[in-house]
Amino acid sequence: MNRNLKLFLTFLKIxxxxxGGGYAMIPLIEREAVDKNKWIAKEDMLDxxxxxxxxxxxxxxxxxxxxxxxxxxxWGAFLATLGVCLPAFLFISVISFIxxxxxxxxxxxxxxxxxxxxxxxxxxxxxxSMYIACPKSLLSYIIMILxxxxxxxxxxxVFITILACAVIGLVYSxxxxxxxxxxx
Amino acid sequence: MIxxxxxxxFLKIxxxxxGGGYAMIPLINAEVVGxxxxxxxxxxxFVAVSxxxxxxxxxxxxxxxxxxxxxxxxxxxxxxxxxxPSFIIILIVARFYEAxxxxxxxxxxxxxxxxxxxxxxxxxxxxxxxxxxxxxxxGMTTVTNIEFWFAAVIFAVSLILVLKKxxxxxxxxxxxxxxxxxxxxxxx
Numbered sequence: 193m194n195r196n197l198k199l200f201l202t203f204l205k206i207x208x209x210x211x212g213g214g215y216a217m218i219p220l221i222e223r224e225a226v227d228k229n230k231w232i233a234k235e236d237m238l239d240x241x242x243x244x245x246x247x248x249x250x251x252x253x254x255x256x257x258x259x260x261x262x263x264x265x266x267w268g269a270f271l272a273t274l275g276v277c278l279p280a281f282l283f284i285s286v287i288s289f290i291x292x293x294x295x296x297x298x299x300x301x302x303x304x305x306x307x308x309x310x311x312x313x314x315x316x317x318x319x320x321s322m323y324i325a326c327p328k329s330l331l332s333y334i335i336m337i338l339x340x341x342x343x344x345x346x347x348x349x350v351f352i353t354i355l356a357c358a359v360i361g362l363v364y365s366x367x368x369x370x371x372x373x374x375x376x
Numbered sequence: 377m378i379x380x381x382x383x384x385x386f387l388k389i390x391x392x393x394x395g396g397g398y399a400m401i402p403l404i405n406a407e408v409v410g411x412x413x414x415x416x417x418x419x420x421x422f423v424a425v426s427x428x429x430x431x432x433x434x435x436x437x438x439x440x441x442x443x444x445x446x447x448x449x450x451x452x453x454x455x456x457x458x459x460x461p462s463f464i465i466i467l468i469v470a471r472f473y474e475a476x477x478x479x480x481x482x483x484x485x486x487x488x489x490x491x492x493x494x495x496x497x498x499x500x501x502x503x504x505x506x507x508x509x510x511x512x513x514x515g516m517t518t519v520t521n522i523e524f525w526f527a528a529v530i531f532a533v534s535l536i537l538v539l540k541k542x543x544x545x546x547x548x549x550x551x552x553x554x555x556x557x558x559x560x561x562x563x564x
Contacts, residue, residue, distance in 0.1 A: 207430060207431050208430050208431075209430065210430060210431060210432070211427065211428065211429070211430060211544075211545060212426075212427045212544050212545070214396055214397070214432055215396060217432070239473075239477065243466075243469060243473075243476070243477075244466075245394075245395065246394075246482065246486050247462070247465050247466060247469055248390065248391050248392060248393060248394060248461055248462065248465060249390050249391070249393055249434075249458075249459075249461050249462025249465065249466075250390070250393060250396075250397070250400075250432045250433070250434035250435070250458070250459075250462060251396060251432070252431070252432035252434070252435075253432065253434065253435075253458075253459050253462040253463065253466075254462050254466050257462060257463050257466040257467065257470075258466050258469075258470055261466065261467060261470040262470065266467065269463070269466070269467060269470075270463075273459060273462075273463055276431070276432075277431065277432075277435045277455060277459060279430045279431055280429065280430055280431020280432060280435040280436050280439065281431075281435060281439050281451065281452075281455055283429050283430055283431065284429060284431075284435075284436050284439040284440050284443075284451075285439060285443060285448065285451060287425065287429070287440070288439070288440050288443040288444055288451070289443075291440075291444075295421075298559070299556055299559075301559070302555045302556045302558070302559030302560065302564070303552035303553075303555050303556050304421050304424070304552070304555065305523070305526070305527075305555040305558075305559060305564075306526075306530050306551035306552050306553070306554045306555025306556070306558070307421065307424040307548055307551050307552050307555065308417070308420050308421065308424070308504075308508050308527070309508065309526075309527045309528075309530035309531040309534055309551060310424065310530065310531075310534040310538075310547050310548050310550075310551035311420050311423045311424050311427075311504060311548075312501070312504050312505055312508055312531050312534070313531055313534030313535040313537075313538045313547070314398070314423075314427065314534075314538055314544055314547070315398055315401075315497065315500050315501045315504055316501060316535055316538070317535075317538045317539060318396065318397075318398040318399075318497055319398075319494065319497045319498060319501060320539070322395055322396075322399075322493055322494050322497055323494050325490075326490045326491055326493070326494055327487070327490065329487075331487065331488075331491070332487070332490065332491035333491070334491075335488060335491035335492055335495065336491040336492075336494045336495045336498070337495070338495070339491070339492045339495030339496065339499075340494075340495035340496075340498040340499055340502075342495075343402060343495070343496070343499045344498075344499050344502050349406070350392070350402045350403055350405075350406050350496070350499075351388065351392050351403070351406070353492070353495075353496075354392050354394070354489070354492055354496070357488040357489055357491070357492035357495075358485045358488050358489050358492075359488065360488045361484050361485050361486065361487040361488015361489060362481060362484040362485050362488060363484075364484070364487065364488070365480065365483065365484030365487055366480075366484060369480065369484075
């Protein structure tokens with residue numbers, strides 16, 4: 193079978209079986225791209241994961257594009273990305289059209305009443321995971337607290353805050369690098 | 377034109393998303409809720425729907441908002457918007473992979489962005505908690521309110537389940553059932 197077609201079908205499968213976000217996709221990609229199809233070496237998965245997390249955009253799309261590019265150049269990247277997005281697109285399209293009629297019913301309203309609290313709990317879990325994964329230093333603590341404070345209480349624009357953090361990180365690293373300090 | 381607005385909004389969201397779906401919530405709040413395409417509660421509810429659906433949250437929410445705002449074409453446009461920055465940037469990065477990996481500029485930027493992600497998710501918690509607890513009982517916030525205590529209990533229970541690694545879909549389904557039971561029993 194044409195390799196790019198295989199790529200498309202593989203990522204179609206990955207996209208259809210990943211629930212709950214990009215991080216959950218990484219083991220699936222590893223199983224398909226590394227173990228089954230031998231497109232990528234195991235060691236490269238670490239790089240792919242790191243790069244998908246360090247570049248803008250959803251991790252799922254980043255990793256699909258990356259693996260796709262490695263395997264089949266531009267068209268590989270395109271087909272892998274298309275494959276990973278398609279199941280979600282189709283599923284949610286169907287949901288979108290019937291959403292409102294269900295949403296108004298009593299039973300669904302009650303269901304969401306409970307579900308919202310669950311979502312809050314899921315956010316806490318994501319917060320804890322991200323906190324643990326974040327390298328700790330005085331700078332990182334300061335940025336964590338200041339960025340939250342800025343958007344939550346000073347009502348600073350989120351986009352500007354993110355840009356500012358990127359700039360602060362860069363400037364700090366350049367300065368610290370000059371002084372020969374360890375950058376964490 | 378609405379398609380252009382959708383594309384641009386989701387392009388921005390896609391470009392500024394780091395660290396996964398939940399970190400996107402403040403961005404979506406700013407762009408999507410801000411434009412009136414979705415309510416705050418609608419967003420929270422959809423997070424749960426997305427957790428129970430295949431695919432990345434970014435694609436799910438782009439498709440959903442796009443279709444409800446401007447039909448199928450809106451869905452396609454929004455999804456293209458959210459995926460576009462990733463696609464282009466990764467193509468470039470993959471090409472200059474080695475240089476990217478060892479770039480001190482990139483590393484420097486990431487030392488700023490990683491803690492920023494934590495701050496953004498903290499803000500997501502903030503906004504969702506406020507929406508959840510202040511919109512109960514159709515405007516009532518007294519602590520004798522059944523809905524308040526229900527929300528607090530469900531939150532605590534969910535937190536325990538989630539930290540104990542129970543799959544998110546299971547937690548969501550359980551909470552949905554709890555909501556239905558309490559709703560009918562207490563006639564909320």
